[in-house]
Every structure is written in structure tokens, then in C-alpha cells.
Amino acid sequence: MFEKALPLLESYFGYQSFRKGQQQAIQSVLSGKNTICVMPTGGGKSICYQIPALIFPGTTIVISPLISLMKDQVDSLIQIGIPATYINSTLSYQETMERIHDAKQGRYKLLYIAPERLESYEFIEDLKWMDIPLVAVDEAHCISQWGHDFRPSYRHIQKMIQSLPQNPIVMALTATATPNVREDICSLLNIDMRNSVITGFERENLFFSVIKGQDRFRYLLDYVKKNNKESGIIYAATRKNVDILYERLKKENINVARYHAGMGDAERAQEQEKFLKDQASVMVATSAFGMGIDKSNIRYCIHLQLPKNMESYYQEAGRAGRDGLKSECIVLYSPQDVHIQRFLIEQSCDISRANQELKKLQSMVDYCHTESCLHEFILHYFGETETEPCGRCGNCTDTRTSINVTKEAQMVLSCIIRMGQRYGKSFTAQVLTGSKNKKVVELGFDKLSTYGIMRDKRAKEVSDLIDFFISQELIAVEHGTFPTLYVSPKGKEVLLGNQQVFRKETAQVNQVSIKDP
Ligand code: ADP
Numbered sequence: 020m021f022e023k024a025l026p027l028l029e030s031y032f033g034y035q036s037f038r039k040g041q042q043q044a045i046q047s048v049l050s051g052k053n054t055i056c057v058m059p060t061g062g063g064k065s066i067c068y069q070i071p072a073l074i075f076p077g078t079t080i081v082i083s084p085l086i087s088l089m090k091d092q093v094d095s096l097i098q099i100g101i102p103a104t105y106i107n108s109t110l111s112y113q114e115t116m117e118r119i120h121d122a123k124q125g126r127y128k129l130l131y132i133a134p135e136r137l138e139s140y141e142f143i144e145d146l147k148w149m150d151i152p153l154v155a156v157d158e159a160h161c162i163s164q165w166g167h168d169f170r171p172s173y174r175h176i177q178k179m180i181q182s183l184p185q186n187p188i189v190m191a192l193t194a195t196a197t198p199n200v201r202e203d204i205c206s207l208l209n210i211d212m213r214n215s216v217i218t219g220f221e222r223e224n225l226f227f228s229v230i231k232g233q234d235r236f237r238y239l240l241d242y243v244k245k246n247n248k249e250s251g252i253i254y255a256a257t258r259k260n261v262d263i264l265y266e267r268l269k270k271e272n273i274n275v276a277r278y279h280a281g282m283g284d285a286e287r288a289q290e291q292e293k294f295l296k297d298q299a300s301v302m303v304a305t306s307a308f309g310m311g312i313d314k315s316n317i318r319y320c321i322h323l324q325l326p327k328n329m330e331s332y333y334q335e336a337g338r339a340g341r342d343g344l345k346s347e348c349i350v351l352y353s354p355q356d357v358h359i360q361r362f363l364i365e366q367s368c369d370i371s372r373a374n375q376e377l378k379k380l381q382s383m384v385d386y387c388h389t390e391s392c393l394h395e396f397i398l399h400y401f402g403e404t405e406t407e408p409c410g411r412c413g414n415c416t417d418t419r420t421s422i423n424v425t426k427e428a429q430m431v432l433s434c435i436i437r438m439g440q441r442y443g444k445s446f447t448a449q450v451l452t453g454s455k456n457k458k459v460v461e462l463g464f465d466k467l468s469t470y471g472i473m474r475d476k477r478a479k480e481v482s483d484l485i486d487f488f489i490s491q492e493l494i495a496v497e498h499g500t501f502p503t504l505y506v507s508p509k510g511k512e513v514l515l516g517n518q519q520v521f522r523k524e525t526a527q528v529n530q531v532s533i534k535d536p
């Protein structure tokens with residue numbers, strides 16, 4: 020069937036070739052598999068169900084929450100000669116009935132519906148009289164409670180599909196690639212996770228890096244001054260940090276604007292305007308800033324503190340370089356931020372949600388500690404599999420030599436096991452460095468063979484090393500009342516001597532204080 024796809028793409032849509040992912044998604048659906056397709060906005064998701072709709076006999080149902088876009092979508096299909104229509108709350112009863120009637124006659128290749136329709140028993144009965152080969156669920160993340168846009172009416176989709184005697188193929192489409200959300204979509208819509216097509220998250224003009232062990236404010240000031248002709252965003256974790264940083268930059272005669280939820284509406288709008296119109300070159304803001312902002316020439320995006328997870332990081336950093344020109348995305352990392360974010364999460368969520376959020380935070384921390392390609396780390400996080408190191412991020416361009424730290428890894432891993440895999444990072448580091456801490460002695464850990472085997476190092480160094488091993492997935496973190504370490508399957512391979520571990524030589528950083536501005 021797939022040989023029909025390309026000629027249809029050319030004749031109806033006027034495109035010469037499929038984009039990465041489109042072909043795979045279409046092939047998967049045509050071979051009768053329920054499929055999930057994850058691509059960023061503008062990636063070309065519509066084609067993934069429109070081409071199969073043209074190939075299959077009958078009417079493909081498209082469920083979409085975006086009522087305002089439905090008419091446009093249908094109009095443009097009609098314009099290129101594809102019979103399509105929509106049914107939603109903007110139609111009169113009469114119009115609705117006519118369209119349902121025509122759909123039962125098989126007059127449409129595509130029928131767009133709003134999810135609220137599925138709450139009507141009569142409508143579901145009507146659907147049973149249509150020839151439906153495929154149901155495409157657009158904005159499929161709306162089905163998941165973990166998504167940012169959960170819609171209860173999406174929960175009816177599952178029931179509707181099950182009740183259809185036609186047994187249609189299901190295709191879910193979304194731009195939200197969080198693993199949780201994806202799992203949720205797949206289990207609710209009965210899609211095998213192996214039928215996931217995830218592409219297009221790569222942004223080739225973005226240069227990612229993580230800066231550690233430096234005075235953050237100095238770094239920031241130097242950076243902003245060096246790039247004073249360029250537009251940039253600096254994200255800070257709290258309103259107070261935004262205000263402090265704003266004042267400090269102003270004192271340095273930098274043309275700065277600020278934005279956070281604690282400011283009045285008018286002032287906020289004014290500050291935003293200044294930035295959008297290039298009257299201010301730097302925007303200092305909390306994550307409240309940026310939704311729906313369309314400014315293409317943002318050359319850098321710096322996070323003064325650790326973002327709370329990879330999703331928000333990639334969204335915020337991705338505001339840089341919309342024009343396709345080289346842009347930098349930098350995280351200024353300091354380990355104490357982890358505690359602050361942890362605290363914020365524990366304050367604001369119930370337990371099950373908090374555990375989810377802590378896992379996401381862990382990935383963000385791993386990002387800061389990995390020595391592999393940062394861009395690849397991001398793409399893997401979002402589920403893309405066929406990736407290559409970007410060759411331009413801070414890690415890819417790191418010229419320091421790698422040293423073999425397998426022995427150190429084995430020391431740490433065996434100590435974690437001897438301690439019963441029930442303790443956190445600092446405590447493990449204390450045992451390894453031979454601390455005389457009361458708790459160490461009380462628990463008898465000073466009798467362990469691994470006690471003090473790293474006493475030539477400072478506890479902080481060992482703690483960094485543990486972070487690195489976590490980022491390499493040799494050690495896993497269990498988020499309970501407090502985070503505890505345990506040895507992963509990969510870590511066990513290292514213990515058995517089946518796998519070597521390498522780490523970049525630690526940089527000779529001056530021990531400057533890492534303070535907030
Ligand atoms: P999404 O729904 O993922 O946000 P759309 O389906 O609206 O994206 O597509 C975004 C744009 O890309 C549209 O203008 C569409 O016509 C165009 N497009 C889609 N597929 C192709 C292709 N294979 N070649 C060229 N342009 C394409």
C-alpha cells in the first residue's frame with residue numbers, strides 16, 4: 020500500500036518527499052499497527068494521518084480539541100480536493116445532522132470531531148454506521164493526567180474506539196514527548212510502545228553547555244557584556260533572584276528588562292514589549308516568561324539555576340535561535356540547586372506526583388553531570404533513538420582527556436552494596452572517605468572493608484564522582500522519604516569487571532565561591 024503514498028503526497032500536497040518520521044509513521048499505520056507519532060509543532064503530523072486516510076477506503080475520524088483550527092484545516096483539505104468536514108459545537112443542529120448523514124453515505128475521506136462529541140450516546144451510535152478504517156487522535160497528550168493540558172473529554176476516546184464494530188486502527192499524535200505522557204497515551208489507547216515514531220526534536224543551531232564550579236554572577240556578567248549587541252534571556256528560579264540580578268545588571272549599564280509573576284500586569288507587559296522591540300537586550304525572568312512569545316533573534320538563553328526538569332528546560336532554551344542562526348543555551352549548575360528544587364517539589368505536590376517530579380528532576384541533574392553529548396541526551400530523553408553526537412555542544416567540544424575511573428567506580432559501587440543500598444549520596448561519600456561521623460560509627464560502617472578506601476579524596480570530590488556515576492546510570496536513585504542509592508544492572512557489570520568507566524580529567528577550577536548574586 021505504501022507505494023501509493025508518495026504519489027499522493029505529490030499530487031495533493033505538492034511535496035516531493037516525506038520528512039523524517041512521516042514515512043515511518045505512515046508505513047506503521049498502513050501495516051495495521053496502532054501507532055504513536057511524536058513530532059514538535061510544525062513537524063508535519065497532519066500528513067501522517069491524511070495520507071493513510073486517502074489510501075484506506077472509508078472515512079478517517081480525526082479527534083482534535085482545537086475547535087478554532089478545525090474549520091481552517093478542513094477548508095484547506097477541500098481546497099486541494101480532499102472531501103472533508105468537521106462536527107463541533109459551532110454548528111447548528113441542522114448542519115450537524117446533515118454532516119452525519121453525509122458521513123454515513125461515505126462522502127468524506129476525513130471527519131474532524133471535537134472530543135466533547137463523544138459524550139453523546141447518539142453520536143457514538145451514528146459512528147457505528149460509518150466505514151471507519153482509522154481514528155487519529157490529535158493532541159493526544161490531552162488524554163494524560165501527567166500532560167500539561169489534561170481534558171476529561173479525551174477519556175471517552177478509549178470507550179468509543181472499543182465500542183466500534185469496525186475495529187479501526189488508532190494513531191495518536193502529539194508534540195509532548197515526556198516518557199510518562201507517552202506511556203499513558205499508549206496504555207489508554209492500546210498502542211504498543213514499540214510502534215512509536217519520534218522525530219524532529221533536534222535543533223541544529225542550538226549549542227548546549229553546562230558550566231560548573233565557577234562564580235555564576237561573574238560568568239553571567241562577562242557573558243552578557245561580551246554579547247551586549249545580542250538579545251538573550253536569563254532565567255532565574257525565583258522572583259527575588261530576578262529582581263537582584265536585574266538591579267545588578269542595570270548597575271553595569273546593561274539594557275535589561277525583567278519579568279515575573281509578582282509584578283503588575285501593566286509593568287510586565289511594558290517590560291516584555293521593551294524586550295520584543297529590542298529596546299532591552301537582556302530579559303531576566305522566571306519561567307513565567309516566554310509562553311507564546313515570538314521573537315526570532317534570541318541568541319542565548321542562560322539558566323542561572325537548575326531548571327526543574329528537561330521538559331521545561333528544552334522549552335525555555337528552545338526560545339533561542341528561532342531564526343535558525345547559531346544560538347547558545349547554557350545552564351549554570353551548582354549542586355545546591357538540587358536541594359532547592361527538591362524542596363519546592365515536596366512543598367507543592369502530593370506524594371505520587373512528587374515522586375514523578377523528583378524523577379524528572381533527577382534527569383535534569385544527570386544532564387548537568389553527563390560527559391556525553393548534551394544534545395543527544397536531550398533527544399534520548401524525549402525518546403528519539405536514531406541520534407548522533409552533535410559535535411558542537413560543550414561536551415562534544417571538550418578537549419580534556421578521558422581517564423579510566425573503573426577502579427573508583429568499583430569502590431563506590433561495592434560500598435553502596437555493603438551499606439545495604441539504603442543511603443544517600445553524602446552519607447556514602449562519608450563512609451568512603453572514612454568519616455568519624457557518629458552515624459557512621461553507630462551503624463558499624465567503620466567496620467566495612469570499603470570504609471575509608473577513598474580517604475585520599477575530599478567528601479565533595481567523592482560526591483561529585485557519585486553524581487557522575489549516576490549520570491552514567493551505574494547508580495540509580497530511589498526517591499523515597501529521602502533519595503537513596505542503589506547499584507543498577509549496568510553498575511553490576513562494572514563491578515564484575517565486564518565494563519570500563521571513563522571520565523574527563525577534572526578541570527582545574529579555581530575554588531571560587533558559588534553564590535547566588
Ligand atoms: P504539525 O501538525 O506537526 O504542527 P503540520 O502538519 O501543520 O504540523 O505541518 C506543518 C507544515 O509543514 C505545514 O505547512 C505542512 O504543509 C508542511 N509539511 C508537512 N509535511 C511536509 C513535507 N513532507 N514536505 C514539505 N512540507 C511539509
Ligand code: ZN
Nearest residue numbers: 392409412415
Ligand atoms: Zn554534543
